[in-house]
Amino acid sequence: MPDTQTKATSAPQLALALDFGLKRIGVASGHTLTGSAQPLGTVRADQGQPDWRELERYLHQWKPDLLIVGIPYNMDGTESPLTARVREFCAELTAKYALPVILVDERLSSREAEDRLRASRASGERRRKVRHEDVDPIAACVLLEQWLRQGARLP
16 A cells, blocks of 8 residues: 555645745745745735735645745744744634645744845845845745755655
């Protein structure tokens, strides 16, 4: 009898990554077949409550097989003040969309995103200054790349 976990992880999967924030949620897409990710944009949020219609547009357009969500921890591994909010957000995602939700440790993902944007600007590839809203989709991309590098394991 085939192992369903092995079968599920070997089938190509399209994932959307979400970098949760109180004002914005960064969105990126990636594929297990190519092992690549790309930033897509942001979804507005009001005190952590996303604009669900805006998020649904991404889900409708990309038709992901699963969602990757960054979970915030302090540098020492303890839960941050936002950790519980992210878990609530994930529960809502699961209830609304019936998609698997995978949590990925997001420590330093925003810093990595900022570093990438600054390097892009320093090289001349990017002309305008880096804004806060530029960081979020790149941070989502960092989360997705991290999950892909770790073998794209399903829950």
